[in-house]
Amino acid sequence: MTAATAAPVATGFDDRRTRTTIWHVIRSEWTKIWSVRSTFWTLLSLVLVTIGLSALIAWGASSNFDKMNPQDRAHFDVAGSAMSGLVLGQLAIAVLGAMVITGEYSTGGIKATLTAVPARMRVLFAKWLVFGVVATVVGEITAFGAFYISMIFWSHHDMAAHLNDPGVLRAIIGGGLYVLASGMVGLTVGVLIRHTGGAIATAVGLLFVAPILTNLLPGTWGKDISKYFLSNAGQHVSDVVHVAGNLSPWTGYVVMSVEWVVPLLIGAWLMKRRDA
Amino acid sequence: MIEARGLTKRYGDKVAVDDLSFTVKPGTVTGFLGPNGAGKSTTMRMILGLDRPTRGTALVNGHPYTHAKAPLREVGALLDAKDVHGGRTARAHLLSLCQSNGLPRRRVNDVLELTGMSEVAGKRIKGFSLGMSQRLGIAAAMLGDPQILMFDEPVNGLDPEGILWIRNFMQSLASRGRTVFVSSHLMSEMALTAQHLIVIGRGKLLADMSTQEFINQNSSARVRVRTPHAEALLDALAAQGTTTRKVDAFIEIDGLTTDAVGDLAAKHNVTIHELFAQRSSLEEAFMEMTRDSVEYHATVGDQQVPATVGGAQ
Structure with missing residues (x-):
């Protein structure tokens, strides 16, 4: 015990000021998300894949527009279809969302994170x-990139939509919000599953495969499940032309949001209880 | 100051940590010793609030660690050096930790320098050797210049140079009055660094005492003798009620000094070719203590437990 009497160490810290706040944790997470390469690459693929696919669809649809039957033509959603590239783009953001969480658990880095900030809800927030x-x-x-590029193709046929047309601005902003919702599905799955491979597979399944499979469910309850299922509901936020029987844009978006918020709250509760 | 009170962790039927109570006193190096699987890492994780105890509590500076206002200022911990995201550079990893506690940014350079990592600060962690990862882990632990440091098996898997570095580092911390709580399954390593020992086996507390006390209590003096007249000497020793055993070409005698054995041999006209005192090593004392509590026994019974442990043959 001789060492116990040794002089206290001069730390050079002002301990009255050293108190962890939520802003410190946010800054730390900001540093973290940008210091792994996968962030940049998944975001780049979100942008390129979405814009590329939307452009391809706009090119194909505008070239064949004259051959479509009049009924389809009347219902064709020029602005809304510019968001169709998100069907692939959503997967990139969901992967990133999952990895924001699983990147910590799969590597064990979560231990350093939670040792530095033991208040787990702060970390998750x-x-x-x-x-x-x-x-x-x-x-x-x-x-917006997908919208403007798609409109180049439609303008050749004098059919381009404009942001000040009714519903168009909402539909395009909605496309960005749909990216947020898809990313949150990935993040939520990450919080619940914690394992990178499992979380990515699940997120892709939920956003890409399951919405199609729910179409095969029988009866009216099957139709209801399909209608309210994640992206089936959320994608209506980009509808400009309303089809009878579909969810309205914001109803659809709120349904999808509830479908990730509730599991995320469950995941937060689990994160508080589980061993890191 | 770290206090464990009735700390218990169960995984299903298996009890990893069993009603463990101890105090790590400030300003000392306390060795946390036990065979692999004894529950050392689990205990450390519970102290840090990473794992929830099934029962009991762990307090750091009088409160649960999860209530710390500036956690990195209180405790620096290195559990597993490979527990970091390999895709980040060393500097980014340290910066994110530094920011999370609102510590001044210059601490990143301070600890990089302290651990000799400045040169590789811009490199991604996945390319680091174990020794470098270990240094990075220590750099992270030192960010808040905390009073308490916890290291889990810090020399495991390191080359001799790395071991020496860590050993010196821990000693320099202790000499500056820090509380160091360090786990190991190697008694010899602890004998060099720890002033106090907490020994556990199968999650239970086996000893909580100063290293010197542990050595005194657990290592017994033995004498070995080589003689062509073994029978005569054994008879003479047996007449005194002394415990003996054959070890290779030697007779090993408990509880007598070399002087006493020499005198006895002279009295009975026994020629002696070799006579020496053998003090059992600390490692043997430790193995003796934890023999019943090691998780996985070697299949060859006396492979690691030489005859000096006694009785077995």
């Missing part, structure tokens, strides 16, 4: 916020 902001900003850039 900071990750959620940082990822949410990134997903929304890049989502909007993607949506």
Whole structure:
């Protein structure tokens, strides 16, 4: 015990000021998300894949427009279809959302994170916020990019939609918000599953495969499940032409949002209880 | 100051940590010793709030670690050096930790320098050797310049140079009055660094005492003798009620000094070719203590437990 009497160490810290706040944790998560390469690459693939696919669809649809039957032509959603590239783009953001969480658990880095910030809900909130902001900003850039590129093809046929046409601005902003919702599905699955491979497979299954499979469910209850299922509901936020029987844009978006918020809250509760 | 009170962790039927209570006193190096699987890492994780105890509590500076206001200022911990995201650079990893506690940014450079990692600060962690990862882990632990440091098996898998570095580092911390709580399954390593020992086996507390006390209590003096007249000497020793055993070409005698054995041999006209005292090593004392509590026994019974442990043959 001789060492116990040794002089205290001069730390050089002002301990009155050293108190961890939520802003510190947010800054830390901001550093974290940008310091792994996968963030940049998944975001780039979100932008390129979405815009590329939307352009391809606009090119194909505008070239064949004259050959479509009059009924289809009347219902064709020029602005809304510009968001169709998100069917692939949503997967990139969902993968990133999952990896924001599983990147910590799969590597064991979560132990360093939670040793530095043992208040787990702060960590989860900071990750959620940082990822949410990134997903929304890049989502909007993607949506507007896809819209303008698609309109180049439609303008050759004098059919281009404009942002000041009714519903169009909402549909394009909605496309960016749909990116946020898809990313949150990935993040939520990450919180629940914690394993990168499992979480990515599940997120892709939920956003890409399951919505198609629910169409095969029999009866009216099957139709209802399909109608309210994640992306089947959320994608209506980009509808400009309303089809009878479909969910309205914001109803659809709220349904999808509830479908990730509730599991995320369950995941937060689990994160508080589970061993890191 | 770290206090464990009735700390218990169960995984299904298996009890990993069993009603463990101890105090790690400030300003010392306390060795946390036990065979592999004894529950050392689990205990450390519970202290840090990473795992929830099934029962009991762990307090750091009088409160649960999860209530710490600036956690990195209180405790620096290195559990597993490979527990980091390999895709980040060393600097980004340290910066994110630094920011999370609102510590001044210059601490990143301070700890990089302290651990000799400045040169590789911009490299991605996945390319690091175990020794470098270990240094990075220590750099992270030192960010908040905490009073308490916890290291889990810090020398495991390191080359001799790395072991020496860590050993010196821990000693320099202790000499500056830090509380160091370090786990190991190697008694010899602890004898060099720890002033106090907490020994566990199968999750249970086996000893909580100073290293010196542990050595005194657990290592017994033995004498070995080689003689062509073994029968005569054994008879003489047996007449005194002394415990003996054959070890290779030697007779091993408990509880007598070399002087006493020499005198006895002279009295009975026994020629002696070799006579020496053998103090059992600390490692043997430790193995003796934890023999019943090691998780996985070697199949060859006396492979690691030489005859000095006694009785077995």
